[in-house]
Amino acid sequence: MAEDPLNTRPSSFQERTLGLVEELIRQDTSNPPGNEYRAARPLMRFLLNEGLDVELIESSRSRSSVVARMRGVSASAGPPGLLLSHLDVSPVQRSFWSTSPFTPTVQSGYLWGRGAIDLKTLVAAHAVGLAEFARHNPSPHIDVMLLAAADETRGGKAGIRAIEEHRSDILDCAWVLGEGSFSYPTLLGSKDPVFTYCPQEKTALWLVVEAQGAGGHSSVPRESTAVTRLVGALAAIGSIQSPRHAGHIQEEFIEVMMRASESDRSRVETAIAESPAFSAMFTDTVSITIVEAGMEPSVVPSAAKATLDCRLLPDTDPSQFIADLEAVIAEFGVSVTETFRAVSGASDPRGFVPRALERALAATVPGAAMVPVVSAGYTDLRIFRARNIPAYGCHTAPITLEDRATIAGHDERVPIRSLGIAAEVIFNFLGEVNADAAKAA
Template sequence: MITVAQVPTAEDEVVQLCQELIRIDTSNPGDHSGPGEREAAEYVKARLEEVGLESQIFESHPGRASLVARIEGEDPGRDALLLHGHLDVVPARKEDWTRDPFGGEIADGCVWGRGAVDMKDMDAMILAVVRQRLREGRKPPRDVVLAFLADEEAGGKWGAQWLVKEHPELFEGCTEAVGEVGGFSLTVPGDKRMYLIETAEKGIAWMQLTAQGTAGHGSMVHPDNAVTALAAAVARLGSHEFPVRLTKTVRAFLERACMAYGVEFDPERPERALEEIGPLARMIGATLKNTLNPTRLDAGYKTNVIPQGATAQVDGRFLPGHEEEFFATVDELLGPDVKRDFVHYDWAVETDYEGALVAAMEAALISEDPGALPVPYCLSGGTDAKAFAHLGMRCFGFAPLRLPPELDFSGMFHGIDERVPVDGLRFGARVLDHFLDRA
């Protein structure tokens, strides 16, 4: 018979759960396939059933599986909270890595593998904490909906977006949502750590550009050349410098970061604050302005044949409140000879850094790290929060990790040799448990 003292804790289980999730190859190539998502959803379902929680698996497309469950809270009359994580990962080539990207090995104090930080670490934290609380019979203060999702790495069409469109009833009563890319630490002077809580995300505009011309022989004078028109437009987009636009979230982060580093915040030159924060400046720097990055070019089939058309793809990201300015600039740079269509579009989201849920995150962090300095920040990329915001939820990124100062955490996302510290996982499980007590 298992006594209360023998019941495994979230801290006991979280590392193993993370390893086992990494070993399920859920690579998302960006098409209709998701070879491991069903297996991962079945794994999560089995782990929840072991502690008495029923869940449902939904397939938006064969193999594209997401799982949803609801935990009854002490006060079902309160608004519900959504905890969400995605099961898919970006692909990885084994030959590029120091260790097997799907091995889930522990080495140098870290769990290694694709998804270790994006985001099977948080999936494991949620599973571990929920399993502990259900074993111990501890209800959260309000209903908590769990969602383990497909297809986030390709925009969520077959995961969060599909569920929100086809099964909104699953999220009935949810007014707030907590997901990835937040709650991680950045060491600052005085043996303190800023913990970045995501309250905003840039919008996404992946665009296909098309230029049309007249086909002809490559040896002749040919002013109506689609490749020339397209190349000129791509060059204009790629070299354009958008002006700095300080949103409320970015300004709040920079002001608090400057206080932590003991430097003066200059709103006329806010980028100077980035000099203090090391590699994270790549991510934060991209939230000071809209961005455009050409990523693909395609034209022609033979060197001496001028093609009739040429295409390119561009990754555009726009700040909350600055979408209209972004597209007006894009169209001006493209000119009349190049048209654009969306490969993928999603809106920018932002919520205020205030309220009971924010207070619960801050208190949970400080309970495990008295040197914690929680701060809001804007994510330069996008997450499934965009889909849930369409249901009116306030969305946050809060996957708590206390990290060693030398770890280039932002470089782990989609990077080679992705890994997460073992101690960080255990810390995150403890913080998440405290958070659910207060949420």
């Protein structure tokens, strides 16, 4: 490639997106407890200043979601489209950060701060892209809503679920574009940028494994305790090797990456196997996220438990997965309790939304490839797929795999040059959808 297309973006999108992202990062919306009202205020100011209709949806005084709407002029426009994001962010461990996580910091071509990728850049890209589209199209053929929801990272009870229960009219839309996959300057040896989109996600399944046993003073050791049984069970779980499986979306991912990297299948499969972010798309996974036991150094605890975050391929039966897991750890006498399940559903990988997105990418980043993935994460998109609404994820700010690894971790950061691209893709995507609507009118 003679030049990097990511270096040639118009500055107006970048400047406006950067300014809004910085303001959003300043608002600590770590979940728990959320406090999304902090980020809702600057986002509402921005949208109101752009002349959009704006509404604040509150499930409680501190749990706020923002809805904005651009209304089309066509009486036959039908239900609105929806740009979906969220205002809450993952908690931080401040001692591991190189910068203050809620003080947006620009250095070395990056914007640092919690939410820089997940998900305040996309919130800002949706807002700026929609505002610019409305400014350039005073008589659009489409209705478009923006929803920046509360509580996405914790399952949506105070966000999308509350909206579904009390304001389901907001969810009656024609299509949804949200998060769930990422975009890359290069990927797995590709020569050009690669934008992934997700029509489907893995099933999220949270389990609690608990052991009980006799407690007492630790000066009198016991051969078997709640802790030793839990440790044995967790070791057995950690040794599970789940089989790899490629459905039609994974197969298309391999084929597109073969063309993008000009490599054969073997080299692409090797690159996937060496990438934790993409190897997870081909297998069920289990991560141990919380371990709890004990109150005092001198007391053997009577109970010990661990939380497992399991992400299952769409074809995996969660109930059978639990049964198989219980069989693996049966010898340790522990219990397994399901605490959360989020089943994604699926949208047509060839639907009109991906087609419009592909044309928008061609206009924004010429030469970029677009490829479907099965997202390892779960998002609020599942609520719309359950309502048979076409729903897709695409984080439109290109990042490296190293950048992606900072999500929910330490030193989260996004390339500044990607901010303008993120908003411009949204702007062009709305233009493509609007053009389709004009032709159909």
